[in-house]
Amino acid sequence: MKIVICEFMDEASVKDLQRRFDVVYDPQLVDKPQELMRELADAMALIVRNRTQVRGELLAAGPQLKVVGRLGVGLDNIDVAACEARGVAVIPATGANALAVAEYVISTAMVLLRGAYLSSGAVGAGKWPRALLSEGRESAGKTLGIVGFGGIGRLAAKLARSLGMRxxxxxxxxxxxxxxxxxxxxxxxxxxxxxxxxxxxxxxVPLTDATHKLLDAARIGMMKPGAVLINTARGGIVDEAALAEALREGRLGGAALDVFEHEPLAAGSVLADVPNLILTPHIAGVTRESNERVSAMIAELVAGRLLGTTTTEHSCQHLALPT
Known part of the structure; x- marks a missing residue:
């Protein structure tokens, strides 16, 4: 039985699959669509991250596919309905990267509230912006607003409350x-x-028709003066131009975006050179530890689906996050 893995996966999990299956592993295969489709011709499983678009022509190229494993949780890059219609199981790594995302949210919020960590260049050049950087804010006593209260949101709430946040x-x-x-x-x-x-x-929250530009100019305008916005969910939920304008005008205290409507960002994006804005390349859920958890979970679940030996429930318990 053949498995194609076309984006990066933890090496130990790849080796585990190679011991039991015929595995084609190439983290760059996502950028070689014709080669990927050729490999799928006799594959029974496909393992992807968020860049591979599992729909249309690509899905049709795998007539023997039984399962698609997603190294992550968002499914907007997979035509789930088309997979279901063909009897192809779609398996996300539910919960395995939640702690990484929650830690990203809280640590980034603290950086933006304090406002003291983005001036290393100035200090190193001999400037001394002590008065300016003495206006930072503490996290304790502040209010964290979580839009979408699933597993990641609840972990973020737990971490925030440990800091004294409401x-x-x-x-x-x-x-x-x-x-x-x-x-x-x-x-x-x-x-x-x-x-x-x-x-x-x-x-x-997931990206759907209902959540597309959920935070548009009007809703961004409702936010408290000096508030901080963090998006680790999906690009397109925040109106990027409206956010950039609010930051440039000083209406918000800062923002962090890990996801974007179009990835990667194009040169000259509206988000370029915006003050108090942290941009990261869709890595909030990717750490050494979470990559190991995500990869091990998907390796187990995909293997179990092909061999008929394991269940989702067993795997989630086996790889449960610390409490």
């Missing part, structure tokens, strides 16, 4: 009396209410 959340899929709010110590509120109250807003 947590509020919005999630249309959760009732106001759902146990998750009480168990996490968070308060359920409306989206607009959250934007008006939160000192830090973090997004954890």
């Amino acid at each position: 947590v509020i959340g919005y999630d249309p899929m959760l009732d106001a009396d759902a146990p998750a709010w009480r168990e996490s110590g968070a308060t359920c509120c409306s989206l607009d209410g959250l934007l008006r109250e939160a000192d830090v807003v973090t997004l954890h």
Whole structure:
């Protein structure tokens, strides 16, 4: 049985699969579409990250496919309905990178609130902006607003509360009396209410028609003066031009974007040279540890699907995150 892995995967998990299957592993295969389609002709499984577009011609190139493993959780690069129609299972690494994303959110929020870590060049050049950098803010006592209160949002809430932050959340899929709010110590509120109250807003929702530009110019305008915005969810949820304008005008205290409407960003993007803006290349969920967890989970689940020996429930328990 043949497995094609066309984006990077932890080496130990690749070797584990190679012991049991015929494995084609090339992290650059995603950028060689014709070669990828040729390899899929007799493949029973495909393992991808977020760049491979599993739809249309690519999906048709794999007539024997039984399973697509996603080294991550977002499925917007996979035509799930088309896979289901063909009987192809789609398996994400649910929960395996949640801690990495939650830590990114909290650490980045602290950097942006404090505002003291982006002036190394000036200090190294002999300037001494001590007065300017003495206006930073502490995290304790601030309000974190979490949009989308799933696994990552709840982990972020736990970390934030350990710092003395108040947590509020919005999630249309959760009732106001759902146990998750009480168990996490968070308060359920409306989206607009959250934007008006939160000192830090973090997004954890999928990209859908309903969430496309969910934070447009109007909603960004609702945010507290000096508030911080963090998006590790999906590009397109934030109106990038509106965010850049709010930062340039000093209406927001800072922002961090790990995801973008078009990846990679083009030279001359509206986000270039924007003050108090941290840009990272879609790596919030990727650390050494999370890559090991994600890769091991998907290797186990894909192998189990092909061999009929394991279940999703078993794997998630086996690779449970620390509490």
